[in-house]
Amino acid sequence: MIRSRVYEEDRLVRAFVPAHITAFFVPVIRDKPSESGSLGAGVNLDKGTTVFLSPDESSHGIRVLFNGNPVNRSEAVISYAVAEEVTRNHEDRGFEVWQYFDFPNGYGFGNSAGGALGTALVTGYVSSRTLLDVARIAHRYEVIHRGGLGDVVAQLAGGVDIRTKAGEPGVAVVDNIITCGLYVVSIYLGPLKTKDVLDDDVLSSIKNKGKEALKRLLKFPSVPLMMELARGFSEDVGLLDGELASIANELDRVTSVRSSMIMLGRGVFSFVSYKELPAVERLLSDLDVQYDVSKVYCGRPLVEMWRGSPSRKTKSGH
Amino acid sequence: MIRSRVYEEDRLVRAFVPAHITAFFVPVIRDKPSESGSLGAGVNLDKGTTVFLSPDESSHGIRVLFNGNPVNRSEAVISYAVAEEVTRNHEDRGFEVWQYFDFPNGYGFGNSAGGALGTALVTGYVSSRTLLDVARIAHRYEVIHRGGLGDVVAQLAGGVDIRTKAGEPGVAVVDNIITCGLYVVSIYLGPLKTKDVLDDDVLSSIKNKGKEALKRLLKFPSVPLMMELARGFSEDVGLLDGELASIANELDRVTSVRSSMIMLGRGVFSFVSYKELPAVERLLSDLDVQYDVSKVYCGRPLVEMWRGSPSRKTKSGH
Numbered sequence: 220m221i222r223s224r225v226y227e228e229d230r231l232v233r234a235f236v237p238a239h240i241t242a243f244f245v246p247v248i249r250d251k252p253s254e255s256g257s258l259g260a261g262v263n264l265d266k267g268t269t270v271f272l273s274p275d276e277s278s279h280g281i282r283v284l285f286n287g288n289p290v291n292r293s294e295a296v297i298s299y300a301v302a303e304e305v306t307r308n309h310e311d312r313g314f315e316v317w318q319y320f321d322f323p324n325g326y327g328f329g330n331s332a333g334g335a336l337g338t339a340l341v342t343g344y345v346s347s348r349t350l351l352d353v354a355r356i357a358h359r360y361e362v363i364h365r366g367g368l369g370d371v372v373a374q375l376a377g378g379v380d381i382r383t384k385a386g387e388p389g390v391a392v393v394d395n396i397i398t399c400g401l402y403v404v405s406i407y408l409g410p411l412k413t414k415d416v417l418d419d420d421v422l423s424s425i426k427n428k429g430k431e432a433l434k435r436l437l438k439f440p441s442v443p444l445m446m447e448l449a450r451g452f453s454e455d456v457g458l459l460d461g462e463l464a465s466i467a468n469e470l471d472r473v474t475s476v477r478s479s480m481i482m483l484g485r486g487v488f489s490f491v492s493y494k495e496l497p498a499v500e501r502l503l504s505d506l507d508v509q510y511d512v513s514k515v516y517c518g519r520p521l522v523e524m525w526r527g528s529p530s531r532k533t534k535s536g537h
Numbered sequence: 538m539i540r541s542r543v544y545e546e547d548r549l550v551r552a553f554v555p556a557h558i559t560a561f562f563v564p565v566i567r568d569k570p571s572e573s574g575s576l577g578a579g580v581n582l583d584k585g586t587t588v589f590l591s592p593d594e595s596s597h598g599i600r601v602l603f604n605g606n607p608v609n610r611s612e613a614v615i616s617y618a619v620a621e622e623v624t625r626n627h628e629d630r631g632f633e634v635w636q637y638f639d640f641p642n643g644y645g646f647g648n649s650a651g652g653a654l655g656t657a658l659v660t661g662y663v664s665s666r667t668l669l670d671v672a673r674i675a676h677r678y679e680v681i682h683r684g685g686l687g688d689v690v691a692q693l694a695g696g697v698d699i700r701t702k703a704g705e706p707g708v709a710v711v712d713n714i715i716t717c718g719l720y721v722v723s724i725y726l727g728p729l730k731t732k733d734v735l736d737d738d739v740l741s742s743i744k745n746k747g748k749e750a751l752k753r754l755l756k757f758p759s760v761p762l763m764m765e766l767a768r769g770f771s772e773d774v775g776l777l778d779g780e781l782a783s784i785a786n787e788l789d790r791v792t793s794v795r796s797s798m799i800m801l802g803r804g805v806f807s808f809v810s811y812k813e814l815p816a817v818e819r820l821l822s823d824l825d826v827q828y829d830v831s832k833v834y835c836g837r838p839l840v841e842m843w844r845g846s847p848s849r850k851t852k853s854g855h
Contacts, residue, residue, distance in 0.1 A: 343715050349699065349758045350713035377837060381667060389701075389710045395668035397661050399841050440667045518836040519695060523717050 231271050233525035234340040237377060237516040238267035238322055239329035239370045240405065241482035242449035245429035246422070247385035252362040253355070256385035257369035258433055260445050261482075262490075263377045264403055264513035266321035268333030271525065272341035275313030281306070282315045283338075285324075297331060298338045300360045305342040305353050314342065322511070325410030327484025332370030335361050340522045350375075354388040365413065378517045379442060381433070396440050399517040404499055406466055406510040407486035416458060416483065424456045442476060442490050449479035463487055469506065473498040549589050551843035552658040555695060555834040556585035556640055557647035557688045558723065559800035560767035563747035564740070565703035570680040571673070574703035575687035576751055578763050579800075580808075581695045582721055582831035584639035586651030589843065590659035593631030599624070600633045601656075603642075615653045618678045623660035623671050632660065640829070643728030645802025650688030653679050658840045668693075672706040683731065696835045697760060699751070714758050717835040722817055724784055724828045725804035729776075734801065739774055746773045760794060760808050767797035781805055787824065791816040 244259030275282060281302040283295045292299050302316050316338050322328035335357035343353035358371040369391075373380045376393035384392035417425075432448040450467070453459040459467065459480045466487045470478040478489035491499050496512065503510045562577030593600060599620040601613045610617050620634050634656050640646035653675035661671035676689040687709075691698045694711035702710035735743075750766040768785070771777040777785065777798045784805045788796040796807035809817050814830065821828045 340715060347757045347759055348715070349755075350696075350715050351710070352712070352758075353715070378668075383707075389712070392669070392707045394670070394707070397658060397666070397668050397671070397840050399839065437667075439665045440670075441665055517839065521717065521835065522715050 231273055231525040232341045232344045233272075233521075233523055234270045234337040234344075235521045236268045236270070236333040236337045236340070236374050237263035237265065237520070238333065238513070239263050239373045239380075240327060240403070240488050241329075241369070241373075242445055242479055243429050243432045243452035244369060244382075244482055245426050245433065246368055248368075252359040253387040253390060254385070255362045255368065256358070256372060256382070256387070256391055258382050258385055259369060259429055260379070260381045260433070260436060260449070261369075261373055262379045262403055262488075263374060263516040264328075264405075265516040266511070266513045267328070267374075267516070268321070268330060268337050269319045270334065270337030270341050271317040271319075272345065273315040273317065275315045278313040279311055280313055282313070284315065284317045286319055287317070295334070297335045297360045297364050297366050300364070301335050301338045301353075301357050302342050304356050304360075305339055305346060305348060308346070316341065323407065323410070325412075325484070326407045327411065327481040327486055328405075329367060329370040329374060331366030332357070332361050332374060335366060336371050336374055336520060340520060344522050351389045358387045374520060377519055379445070379515060381436060381440065381445075383433070383437070394440075396442055396445065398442055399515055401442065401515050402491045402493065402496060403488055403513050403515060404470070404491050404503070404510060405481060405486055405488040405513070406470075406503060406508050407481065407484060408462065408508065409485040411483045411485050413483055421456055421458070428452050428455045446477045446479055446490060450477050453480035453482070458483075466506065466508065469502060470499065473502055549591055549843040550659045550662045551590075551839075551841055552588045552655040552662075553839045554586045554588070554651040554655045554658070554692050555581035555583065555838070556651065556831070557581050557691045557698075558645060558721070558806050559647075559687070559691075560763055560797055561747050561750045561770040562687060562700075562800055563744050563751065564686055566686075570677040571705040571708060572703070573680045573686065574676070574690060574700070574705070574709055576700050576703055577687060577747055578697070578699045578751070578754060578767070579687075579691055580697045580721055580806075581692060581834040582646075582723075583834040584829070584831045585646070585692075585834070586639070586648055586655050587637045588652065588655030588659050589635040589637075590663065591633040591635065593633045596631040597629055598631055600631070602633065602635045603652075604637055605635070613652070615649060615678045615682050615684050616656045618682070619653050619656045619671075619675050620660050622674050622678075623657055623664060623666060626664070634659065641725065641728070643730070643802070644725045645729065645799035645804055646723075647685060647688040647692060649684030650675065650679050650692060653684060654689050654692055654838060658838060662840050669707045676705045692838060695837055697763070697833060699754060699758065699763075701751070701755070712758075714760055714763065716760055717833055719760065719833050720809045720811065720814060721806055721831050721833060722788070722809050722821070722828060723799060723804060723806040723831070724788075724821060724826050725799065725802060726780065726826065727803040729801045729803050731801055734776060739776070742774045746770050764795045764797055764808060768795050771798035771800070776801070778803075784824065784826065787820060788817065791820055
């Protein structure tokens, strides 16, 4: 049964979920998705995934679109599963879920979790479901379909996150380094297929090195130490290849905090101060690589009625 | 040992913590503050407590000021305790903690927790402490000195909160009704001394009625139901006196969602749509009562370097 919204006419619902870059991690895989997830550290960005929910009067069921293009069930298995479960009590109605990504898919920016959580939030908004209730559903399908392990709970927390207990939303414990206002530069060369790189040896190394990094970070939590540990982690587990290492080293020459690898994508990221930005941008322009500059996102995911163009923002709408 | 901030000169640190109104609650008091807290529901506002941290070069130790006026230890026992514990490794330095409140103290807006958490955040920002680490300290002194039980964890979550598990930050589970953009009108007649009203009979009634309200809300979580349950709660526990009930009834005539009592203050609050606002404001002006209009605050508490006047916001500062 759809709850009729008390205050709003039937406008689009919009959710924003920050992009999430993992710096280092420890996968935690249990029989139950509710206990699965990951430990580690990362950062949420003020760009990410925007999801719109639009009632589709002409049909029933769910239709998912990525950047304006309809995608079928096999291309968006997590989003379809999330939307169908959250709206399962009103299958007589049709919904379109429009997902827009600021970063390319598969490059390590948590797009999968962004789409899952954003879909959960917009469908949850029009149903009688709470935030944790629908966020758990997003986490569960992320884990089941291996979209990601810790992105959903990190995105719910925002900021520079330290995940100290794995599990679904409400079970996981996500702490934060108290910092805002920093810039994050990310250079992305290409996607990285999780399956291709995570053989048993690498996985075992990731678990050991990740645990060690987390333990050290919790003793003196700070962004510089987090990035130092992340760099060591990415080198130790053997994922930082020559081209990435070379970019990371170049960046280190113009930033005071060390750069490290995006887990998991063929990319590098770094925290940068306002003053360091011009030199960083000059360097990246010389290197001729695809890059982005965002700020740390310290809020929670947003859900709201979308009033369209600014002219409709005023007064009674119509 | 003070961590030297990597990116910033020695400017003021500012934190904002939303005001928190409790709609209904179940106190949970255990031997350990970490397991104590409250269950229930409430709402965070986009006004609240702003805390500045200023290094005091001329002395050492902590000095707390409320709205610009120095307060001694007995008037601000929680803030002093929090600030001293967070900064305990650098007692050689002096700090001034300036707290500014948008609402009067003791009226049920969570000022005590706002001051405690805001103090924890600004002092945590200049130390190597994480968000949960310092928020736990704020919660603990809130519980020990009976400032509040559930405000800190609710303020950390933001939004319209449903507290489903009591305890300190990282232990408590705080859910949200997925909603933003609503206005909250609060009418405040005066403070309410918790000790005066909470005799054993009232407390026992609060526990029973609060549990029942929470159970019902979780079945169909929505703002209208939350307020319906809150109104029943405040009547059943006998705290909604004649004057408050009369204001609540007047408000109900011009709003679609029921109003209820601020727990705990001599006040009434109500969720109001944009369209209902003019009629509500006319009514409250006629009634000649002190009131405020805020919006639901859906973010997390903010901590940032404060750059002072807009002219200093640009470029290199000095």
